[in-house]
Amino acid sequence: MNTAYDVLAVFCGPDGRHGNRLGVVRDGRARPDEASRQALAKELGHSETVFVDDPERGVLDVYTPSVRLPFAGHPVVGAAWLLDLEVLDLPVGEVWARHDGEFTWIGARPEWAPPRTLRQYGSAAEVEALDVPPPGVGAPPAERGRLYAWAWEEEAAGRVRARAFPGRGDGVDEDEATGAAALLLTALLGRALNITQGRGSQIMTAPGPDGVIELGGRVRHLGSGPLTR
Template sequence: MAEVEVLRVFVGPDGRGGNLLGVVRDGASVPGAQARQRLAAELGYSETVFVDDTERGVVDIWTPSVRLPFAGHPTVGTAWLLGAEVLRPPAGEVKAWTEGDLTWVRGRAEWASGRRTQRFGSPAEVDALPAPPPGEGWLYAWAWADEAAGRVRARAFPRRGDGIVEDEATGAAALVLTAELGRPLDVRQGAASQILTRPHPDGTVDIGGRVSPAP
């Protein structure tokens, strides 16, 4: 049986929230796509990471149903756990670093294709959405909580039919929204999570947040 470490990623400033992440440090203990997808489905987290080369930072990211080329909370969480300066998911090289109690990674919006954003009129409208809302495909519902300050209220609905009804904290979707708006954001997602972002002129976006071991 593979050993799985469980983290909370994008923990809120009050210590609550955070999206659960499973990390298998010894990726070789779960060889093959079928076995990895099966374990990710059994764990039931929105994503599970398999570390295939600790020194080089090679990682394989799975939801309960599909393999992802890139994802935010898995790269932030794994960078924190390994103390990595670079991770290498299938999408490409991801720089990682820490600033105080925040762990940051740098990615590109094209690595997170398929995540559609939809703006609502107020945080109350976002909060009132059923989980999941009617329709198909990945939806990132958001509204300005304080536009001048760049603070956003968001909820995320993968709508893949794999048991993940709502994603507590979604760094890749926050990256896409940041690229669309072209400004730094302070995203408050799910029940109590916080995601910080910063865009750069070259099209990359930094995604940062707090990480802690799950109890």
């Protein structure tokens, strides 16, 4: 089967580097069933792959290499940028997006994010020195091992250093940039954050009205092509 797809980097740093890789299949009809979508997401090996079922209405279907997700931050930000849409349709409901210069923003609710252990460390250096924990280690079993390690870099300015370990055992040992975890941390702290995650990705957040949190970052197009299988 020949499936055209794009690869994006979402939540890039100020220098345009880093960002979490995202696969986008613009024509979801090429992989119409859940099994074939899951197989492609596993083959591509990105933290998430998103299938676009309606490019005009922004109907999205998101997969990790091992599970289907009703919502994930960096796939929605990336798809909003690629499709140039202001509204996206996901199983959790409508997600509004806006484009502000170099940043693409979405409005999301923290309750859409899968549960994680948000573990605070004493310094950014401690976070950077962490080893990747084995799958399932670092969080209660109910949270599937998801660990979001964070520390203040500059608390007064809302600057955070973070790393994310999904613990799924599907080949993705560490997420370079995790929008859903940023939502949870923003809700916990109740303030806007400027998060540096992974090797140098940047995630911006801002609490809004009615429990909605804006989640934003830079997106780059890395390439596109067919996957024959």
